[in-house]
Amino acid sequence: MNTPRLTVSHLEHSFVRTQVLADISFSLEAGEVCALVGPSGCGKSTLLHLCNGLLNLQDGDLASDFTNPATLFQQPRLLPWKTALDNIALSLKARGMPHAQRHAQAVELAVRLGLTREDLDKFPRQLSGGMQSRVALARALLPQPDLLLLDEPFSALDIGLKTELYALLQALQAERGIAVLMITHDLMEAVLLSDRILLMAAEPGRIVGRFALHQARAHRDDAWVYQTTAQLLQQPVVRESFGLPTPRAHAETRPGTRLSALTEDNTDAPKRSPSRC
Ligand SMILES: Nc1ncnc2c1ncn2[C@@H]1O[C@H](COP(=O)(O)OP(=O)(O)OP(=O)(O)O)[C@@H](O)[C@H]1O
Structure with missing residues (x-):
């Protein structure tokens, strides 16, 4: 039997005349955790609502083998x-x-x-x-869902409680092989919990970066998470997306010191796009 998969291809969405999402393509398999990160208002919730059927598709394709x-x-x-x-x-x-x-x-x-x-x-x-x-x-x-869509469900909780709930969720996710698509503003949370990170930018909301995390989720300690998040934050595309100032040239931006714990991952990027994603 094939592994269940959610496949999103060239999705576009507008509210009235404002385009909110442009050319969104990615896929998610059973057992995978994918984090959707990006600045406020870039369309993360809109994308999640298209994936869970709360919004009707306007343009593009969305196919899912998940049944629950x-x-x-x-x-x-x-x-x-x-x-x-x-x-x-x-x-x-x-x-x-x-x-x-x-x-x-x-x-x-x-x-x-x-x-x-x-x-x-x-x-x-x-x-x-x-x-x-x-x-x-x-x-x-x-x-017993086979696909879980998380719209920052624990964002209002303190860090201890949030960490505990994510650990409980992670244990059940791993046991049951649930696919998870999670929205977060918090890069550290994305680095701690996901296999892949999709980075969005705003106006219109689009995917501008894709990263794969190589350390097994069960073996990520605080030091690894801090270091990997710092590496991610040095990426120009990440800084630009969140409106952070360009860093002065220092060690982290020199070739060879970047992205040891994660790599750019364009395996499910749309083939027709000439851009980085
Ligand atoms: N029902 C709606 N009608 C009109 N505009 C909407 C509607 N829902 C969202 N928008 C607009 O679409 C854009 C994307 O909103 P969305 O909530 O998807 O972003 P987000 O990345 O999830 O934001 P945040 O991180 O702040 O929750 C915003 O400009 C928002 O104002």
Whole structure:
């Protein structure tokens, strides 16, 4: 059987007359984590919404073999009148799974994600932001998605909690071979979590850089992440995209000292484009 894949080809999107996305092409396979980074307003959420079907395609192609996608949004979006447990189990209820069975599965996953039995009986307003994020993560993962689209779901959380939730997500992702497309403003987060980074620039939103990270995700320590992020930040295309000033010539920009931990990766770049991506 072929590996499931999401393939985006020459996607364009406009709101009214403003072009927001131009010639976006990339692909994502089962088990891969791909980070979409770029400055605010460059169209990352729009691209994610096209991938999860919340926006209709206008131009270009999008093909997916994934059968069970799930999205985690910036806000937890929990139903306020349902308990945490009922929020988590909702997707299984919609599939007709009996009450006891769906609650047993929901509890097992929720506990793994750091929720207690008492938390599960509470309503969303009685939970902290971090707990609500755990509930939203459990709700997304319970139906065993094969593709997970993340729109900065943990951006409002403190660094400790964010790191913990990403570690839990990573463990489940690796176990189940889920494909993940994640949006982030944070290069360090992208370097820590992804196999590949797609760099976007704005006006119109387009992919201007593609990077592959070579260290196995399980073996990335803080030092490696800092060093690799620093290398990435020295790339002119990255600086330009985020509007950072051009660095004065120093060691990191000399040929041979750049990109030892990651390389430019144009394997899934559109063939017809003459540019770097
Ligand atoms: N429904 C909409 N109608 C009109 N314009 C929109 C709509 N949604 C987004 N836009 C515009 O499209 C552009 C891209 O927005 P989008 O939210 O996709 O960017 P983003 O990279 O995800 O931003 P951020 O990182 O700040 O969340 C912005 O200029 C935004 O104002």
